[in-house]
Amino acid sequence: xxxxxxxxxxxxxxxxxxxxxxxxxxxxxxxxxxxxxxxxxxxxxxxxxxxxxxxxxxxxxxxxxxxxxxxxxxxxxxxxxxxxxxxxxxxxxxxxxxxxxxxxxxxxxxxxxxxxxxxxxxxxxxxxxxxxxxxxxxxxxxxxxxxxxxxxxxxxxxxxxxxxxxxxxxxxxxxxxxxxxxxxxxxxxxxxxxxxxxxxxxxxxxxxxxxxxxxxxxxxxxxxxxxxxxxxxxxxxxxxxxxxxxxxxxxxxxxxxxxxxxxxxxxxxxxxxxxxxxxxxxxxxxxxxxxxxxxxxxxxxxxxxxxxxxxxxxxxxxxxxxxxxxxxxxxxxxxxxxxxxxxxxxxxxxxxxxxxxxxxxxxxxxxxxxxxxxxxxxxx
Numbered sequence: 001x002x003x004x005x006x007x008x009x010x011x012x013x014x015x016x017x018x019x020x021x022x023x024x025x026x027x028x029x030x031x032x033x034x035x036x037x038x039x040x041x042x043x044x045x046x047x048x049x050x051x052x053x054x055x056x057x058x059x060x061x062x063x064x065x066x067x068x069x070x071x072x073x074x075x076x077x078x079x080x081x082x083x084x085x086x087x088x089x090x091x092x093x094x095x096x097x098x099x100x101x102x103x104x105x106x107x108x109x110x111x112x113x114x115x116x117x118x119x120x121x122x123x124x125x126x127x128x129x130x131x132x133x134x135x136x137x138x139x140x141x142x143x144x145x146x147x148x149x150x151x152x153x154x155x156x157x158x159x160x161x162x163x164x165x166x167x168x169x170x171x172x173x174x175x176x177x178x179x180x181x182x183x184x185x186x187x188x189x190x191x192x193x194x195x196x197x198x199x200x201x202x203x204x205x206x207x208x209x210x211x212x213x214x215x216x217x218x219x220x221x222x223x224x225x226x227x228x229x230x231x232x233x234x235x236x237x238x239x240x241x242x243x244x245x246x247x248x249x250x251x252x253x254x255x256x257x258x259x260x261x262x263x264x265x266x267x268x269x270x271x272x273x274x275x276x277x278x279x280x281x282x283x284x285x286x287x288x289x290x291x292x293x294x295x296x297x298x299x300x301x302x303x304x305x306x307x308x309x310x311x312x313x314x315x316x317x318x319x320x321x322x323x324x325x326x327x328x329x330x331x332x333x334x335x336x337x338x339x340x341x342x343x344x345x346x347x348x349x350x351x352x353x354x355x356x357x358x359x360x361x362x363x364x365x366x367x368x369x370x371x372x373x374x375x376x377x378x379x380x
Contacts, residue, residue: 007171023053026049027045030045031046055091055095059087059091060164063084063165067083067087068080068165072165072169073172087161088154088161092154095154096150208229228256228259228263232253232256235249243285244285244286245284245286246281246283246284247283250289253286253290255275257290258271258273265301268307269301269307271308271309273311274311274312274314275312275313276313279315282315282375283375285351288344288371292344293309293311295341296309296325299326300327300328302329306327309324309325309326310326312324318375319375320372321370322370322373323368323369323371325366325367328363328367341360345358355374356371356374357372359371
């Protein structure tokens with residue numbers, strides 16, 4: 001069953017419950033009122049009340065199934081008005097042609113005159129001989145609509161159609177809002193996939209370049225680098241396509257990546273990595289921290305002068321604090337960051353909204369990044 005069928009079934013269930021309540025409560029209320037006035041209970045009275053409610057049910061069903069969809073689902077306001085006018089005309093004709101004088105409900109005829117005299121309030125003896133007070137009821141003016149039972153029934157049917165139309169528009173707006181949320185979520189997921197597909201080849205390309213540099217210089221170290229690279233590739237293949245992963249796995253990836261970088265660079269490059277011993281179940285988007293570290297090595301290492309990369313991760317006040325500081329090359333060398341920081345910021349905007357902090361600072365010699373992420377899982 002698709003979502004549209006489920007929503008239609010839910011609407012039918014709601015209407016069914018409401019009409020069941022009407023068919024039970026209205027007779028009960030009328031019979032209780034008659035009992036309080038001393039009238040005997042008869043089963044035929046219940047069927048008579050149901051017969052009086054039945055035209056309202058038929059009017060509701062015709063409006064709900066025939067008229068309302070013309071406007072709500074198809075946008076045909078003219079056709080809806082025409083069909084509704086016909087339904088109201090038929091309903092009004094039934095109401096005015098079926099009126100009749102109420103039958104006497106007293107089982108033994110009208111109450112005795114004596115009882116009526118006993119129940120009559122005491123006369124005001126002091127007011128004997130005075131003319132009776134005029135009736136305080138305001139006579140109907142010309143143009144006033146007399147609120148007869150027929151008029152009340154017609155107005156009730158008209159109100160019922162308005163409520164039915166309002167409910168249908170409300171349910172339609174809810175469906176539209178849910179669809180907008182689904183489209184928004186699908187769009188965000190497509191953006192995330194596009195960003196991940198950009199990052200993954202980026203890692204592969206740079207890491208393979210690092211290994212290639214070692215093949216001729218130190219074949220044994222190249223073999224170790226290939227082993228380390230296999231660990232990185234396994235992570236990217238099995239973890240890189242998830243919205244979030246345990247922080248412990250991201251930190252393990254950082255260890256392997258930094259280990260690979262240490263094999264490539266000489267002692268003139270100082271590499272410091274400080275990671276926490278415990279992660280307290282924190283989660284993080286995959287490759288976010290690693291992307292910053294990769295940029296630090298790519299744009300911060302110089303073979304002409306001493307260079308450094310310092311990376312630290314800690315848990316502070318319910319947040320993941322990531323800090324990466326690297327030596328800065330010339331402006332021409334760091335001008336092109338490739339996928340880089342704009343890609344990472346895009347992922348963070350989608351996953352965390354305004355719940356993260358990304359601070360960047362640079363001068364002629366140092367480039368520094370501070371990233372603060374909430375420990376709870378990002379938006380999936």
